[in-house]
Amino acid sequence: MSGHEPRRADGEPPNDPHGAGSGQGRSVPARILRSLLHAFGDPRVDVVLWNGERILSPDKTPVATLRIADSRTLLRLCTDPDIQFGEAYSDGRIQVDGDFEQMLEEFYRGADASGSVAMARRVVHRLHRKRANTLQGSRANIHHHYDIGNEFYSLWLGSTMAYTCAYYPTPQASLDEAQLAKMDHVCRKLRLQPGQHVVEAGCGWGALALHMAQHYGVRVTAFNISREQIAYARRRAQAAGIGDRVRYVEEDYRNIEGSYDAFVSVGMLEHVGIENYPALGELINRCLKPDGLGLIHSIGRNRWKPMNRWIDRRIFPGANPPSLKQMMDLFEGCRFSVLDVENLRLHYACTLRHWHALYEQSKDRVAQMFDERFVRMWRLYLLGSIAAFTTGEMQLFQVVFSPGRNNQIPWTRDDLYQPRSSAVPVVETREER
Amino acid sequence: MSGHEPRRADGEPPNDPHGAGSGQGRSVPARILRSLLHAFGDPRVDVVLWNGERILSPDKTPVATLRIADSRTLLRLCTDPDIQFGEAYSDGRIQVDGDFEQMLEEFYRGADASGSVAMARRVVHRLHRKRANTLQGSRANIHHHYDIGNEFYSLWLGSTMAYTCAYYPTPQASLDEAQLAKMDHVCRKLRLQPGQHVVEAGCGWGALALHMAQHYGVRVTAFNISREQIAYARRRAQAAGIGDRVRYVEEDYRNIEGSYDAFVSVGMLEHVGIENYPALGELINRCLKPDGLGLIHSIGRNRWKPMNRWIDRRIFPGANPPSLKQMMDLFEGCRFSVLDVENLRLHYACTLRHWHALYEQSKDRVAQMFDERFVRMWRLYLLGSIAAFTTGEMQLFQVVFSPGRNNQIPWTRDDLYQPRSSAVPVVETREER
Incomplete structure (x- = not known):
């Protein structure tokens, strides 16, 4: 069929479109x-x-x-x-x-x-039937995306290896600056204090847990079911000399136990499945102290619609960004109090543009590692994601919450926007930026 | 029955409770x-x-x-x-x-x-059947609460006559300081620019509209169905010499027409009725420019429950504070993008404590205006409201939103927390604080 001749019903040449x-x-x-x-x-x-x-x-x-x-x-x-x-x-x-x-x-x-x-x-x-986010299904879904090789991701995620929306103090900030600013923004929203114990659900390559322990003097227990990511995160914590302050656990978030001053999850909720939000809420309710604070950072929607099916098939199986309304199923069951929601949609477009630029610089290496088809597939994913955030198809919500009875909540948000009182890292480490 | 004798089954004196x-x-x-x-x-x-x-x-x-x-x-x-x-x-x-x-x-x-x-x-x-918030029902409900006399409210609302949660820069701020800070906080969240046209739904005694016109150089069209409040607001705008910049309209919010740079509603949503949120969303969608911003400030809940029935019967008929999830019905239908949610619950407890203190100072005057029963009724309402906010029974949400396609949204919230560039009022007026 590729030799198909176009009809010329009116006799005009098909290659002269500016004709009649x-x-x-x-x-x-x-x-x-x-x-x-x-x-x-x-x-x-x-x-x-x-x-x-x-x-x-x-x-x-x-x-x-x-x-x-x-x-x-x-x-x-x-x-x-x-x-x-x-x-x-x-x-x-x-x-x-x-x-x-x-x-x-x-x-x-x-x-x-x-x-x-x-x-x-x-x-x-x-x-269209999806692989459900059961314990087994989640493991398969997460393996599909995150375990395709740390080296691949290191080509284009920047030095932090943070694979979530960054926070650009200005649109001109660099990717690494913006990722560090994001981690600070999250830590400050949680009002972390030295000596506290934080639990992180879905810790990626471990950058945030490391940052919290290094710069805010807290202990962190961080959960992830991606084996490659956990191995990478452990090596990084060892190299930074804070292996004793950050514990990376290769476990599903549903197996979190203990009692913590803060709960944080950056970029996991998209993979949890909306039907599992009440259970996640109950889990947080069990593990967060009555005067604790929590933060969830997730891709979202202004109004729910199914995930793009090509992305679901080829890139992110099982991902499902919720609307804010759906996200509330996580909070309402246990009467958490939502204290602060910030939408960073355009920051994600910016983050993705930086990732895409680095990706294109490394495309020959990616082609060696995989093939040309893979190169094109991931290009489309990155560019499509930029478009999704630029057009408002997708949102990025950071939600701060606390148990409903907690009166030790931040009085205003002023403190988030003042220079930090201590510019000196709380814990001296061997790691360089 | 008031002469009823207590049983003394065990022979102990009823007035010695520390006995056996x-x-x-x-x-x-x-x-x-x-x-x-x-x-x-x-x-x-x-x-x-x-x-x-x-x-x-x-x-x-x-x-x-x-x-x-x-x-x-x-x-x-x-x-x-x-x-x-x-x-x-x-x-x-x-x-x-x-x-x-x-x-x-x-x-x-x-x-x-x-x-x-x-x-x-x-x-x-x-x-329990409520009076529905139809056009007629709303008018009756609002008349019940707001038209019992401007003088009554002026005894205890402070000089701004703002009858909504204030914003306390510190818990030590005075009521008037906190009400002015609230108005600034709202104006700054809306990123008002001189020359813009703002529509306000439910303007109370007109303080916010006045403040916007005086200090942010905007024109305001403000709607309210309380006759007494509108008359008071008009007098105030005239006295301030900005009657030409603020138009107070005695009309239901459902009759708003026109096209505006900003939509604001402080303390009205509680009276709208959850079933009317989609229609309110459509109204805002019609009247807000594509690059506009909106702000809704409302009492809310962590999880919905019916309003206290005594408050509904005696104080605020038809009021119904929504959960955030319910509030989303307002935004999702027209795919508004929620940009910022701030919970000011403890600020409302603080506001109410100030109101209550002024109320007690004026209780003799209130008794003259009404009667002792009324004095006690409103005392219970004010103290009960403090308790509701202190215990987390009620929340106060400020939500900033924009049409979903607006990319002229604020980049960060930094600007809200920096000193204002101009300390000089945009419009010189005759009004004194």
């Missing part, structure tokens, strides 16, 4: 493509088909040109665009020239405004 | 009272019955002594304590000596922990 009849190809594939683009709100992209036929952006200021390699790819896009765009781009059956990030924004904005795309997604979502 | 048998009266009324107190978690109160019989606090450190005038009052308390305590206190059939505020806290904490009280309340709530 709004200058767009009139072939069957061209018409199919136009109706597909229309369902996505007529994004400002030009499309070039396998036969050279061009379908131009309606407003003549395209942000990118999309090249489709064959008719089969087009047909697949029609049946299931969410999955098939990602698959075709990964395979190289779709090429993108121009501003890929902005093109994805156009598609997000358009799909968001389009009733037909939303309805199709709802139907498909019901047909 | 844990020293408590053994009469039928005493036993009834003890089981009632037990349902409220055995609060630290002594009770003296009409016949002089004393029922002592179990832990011997009572915070107050409650005197019950007759057996009928006790029986009524048993059938419907939420309503009947308020009624009996208002009538003087219950007297309280000692720390009334702390005693109410004891009852709140105890009832909260008691399953039997919660269940009884749920049953009673279903039987």
Whole structure:
């Protein structure tokens, strides 16, 4: 089918789109493509088909040109665009020239405004079975994403290896500065005091736990079910000489025991599953002291919708960012008091742009480690995520809470925005930044 | 029945409770009272019955002594304590000596922990019909509370006449300082710029609208259905010489029209009714510009429960503080993005303590204006509200939000906590503080 000849019903040359009849190809594939683009709100992209036929952006200021390699790819896009765009781009059956990030924004904005795309997604979502976030399912889901190799992530996450939204004091801050500022922001929101004991659920490569112990003088017990991450985190704590102050536990958060002054979880809730929020709330209620504070940092939504299915299939199985309303299921059951919510959506776009820039610098190494398909897959994921945060498709919520009876809560938020009284690290360590 | 003699089954004197048998009266009324107190978690109160019989606090450190005038009052308390305590206190059939505020806290904490009280309340709530917050119902509900006389409120609200939670930079701030700080906090959260047009839903006696116009150089259109409040607000704006910059409209918020840079509502949502949140969200969506910001300040709950029925009957008909989860119905329908939530619960306890102190100073005047019953009724309301905020029964949420596509949102919250660049009022006025 790739040699398909476009129809020329009106005799105009298909490759001269600025001719008569709004200058767009009139072939069957061209018409199919136009109706597909229309369902996505007529994004400002030009499309070039396998036969050279061009379908131009309606407003003549395209942000990118999309090249489709064959008719089969087009047909697949029609049946299931969410999955098939990602698959075709990964395979190289779709090429993108121009501003890929902005093109994805156009598609997000358009799909968001389009009733037909939303309805199709709802139907498909019901047909689609996910691996549940049971103890076993979570382990498989997390292994899929986080255990593909510490070296891979170290190529583009910056020196902190923090794989969550950073906090940019200004949009000009560097990635590492912003990750450190995020850790400080979290520690300050928790009003950590030397000697306290913190429990962390989902600790990634261990950067936050390390930072808390080093700079706030607390003990940390940090949980994670990713074996590779835990091994990396332990080595890092040993190297920093604070192995005795930070304990990394390879266990599911559901097995947390003990009594703590603070509970923190940065970037885990997205993987917990909304149906498990009441149980997570009860767990926190058991392990947080009556005068303790908690902080949950999670990707979220303004209104819930299912996760993009290609991301779910290829990148993040089982992820499900909640709306704030859904997140409240975690707090209301045990009558936690929500003290502070901050939305850092645009900081995540900024973080992802830094990750993407580093990723592109390392793409040859990534290709060696995996293959070209993998390189393209992760590029689409990073750029698509930027677009999701820029368009408001996704949010980033930091929520501070406490047991409902705690009257030792912060009086105002003034203290978060004053210079720290001590610039000296609370614990001297051997680690360099 | 008020001459009822206590039984002395064991022969001990009823007025010597420190005697044998844990020293408590053994009469039928005493036993009834003890089981009632037990349902409220055995609060630290002594009770003296009409016949002089004393029922002592179990832990011997009572915070107050409650005197019950007759057996009928006790029986009524048993059938419907939420309503009947308020009624009996208002009538003087219950007297309280000692720390009334702390005693109410004891009852709140105890009832909260008691399953039997919660269940009884749920049953009673279903039987109880409220006046719905239709256009007509709201007008009646609001008239009941706010139109009982500007002079009455001016006795104890302080010079701003702001009848909502203040913001105390420190717990030592005065009421007027804290009310002005609250207005600044709200204006700064909305990032008001000179020349902008703000719409306010539920403007009370007009203090915030006035403050915005005077100190932030904006125009304000402010809505309220309380006739007395609107008349007062207009006089105040005229006196301040900014009648041309603030327009007070005696209309229901549902009739707001136009297009505004900012939407603000301080202390109205409690009266809107949870069933009306989606419609309020749509209204805000219609009237807020795409790059606008909104702020809603409302009493709330950690988890929803019905309003105290005595407060609903005597003080605030139709009020219904939402949980954050319920509040999200306002934002999710139109995909508003929640940017910032701050919980100022303890600031409301502080505000109410200041109001109560001024109220007690003016109680003779209040008795002249109304009667002793009214004096006692409002005392109970103010002290009960302090207890509700101190015990975590009620919360105070300030929520900042924007249309979901707005990328002109504040980058961080730093600016809220820096000294204002201009200490000079934007508009010079004739009004004195």
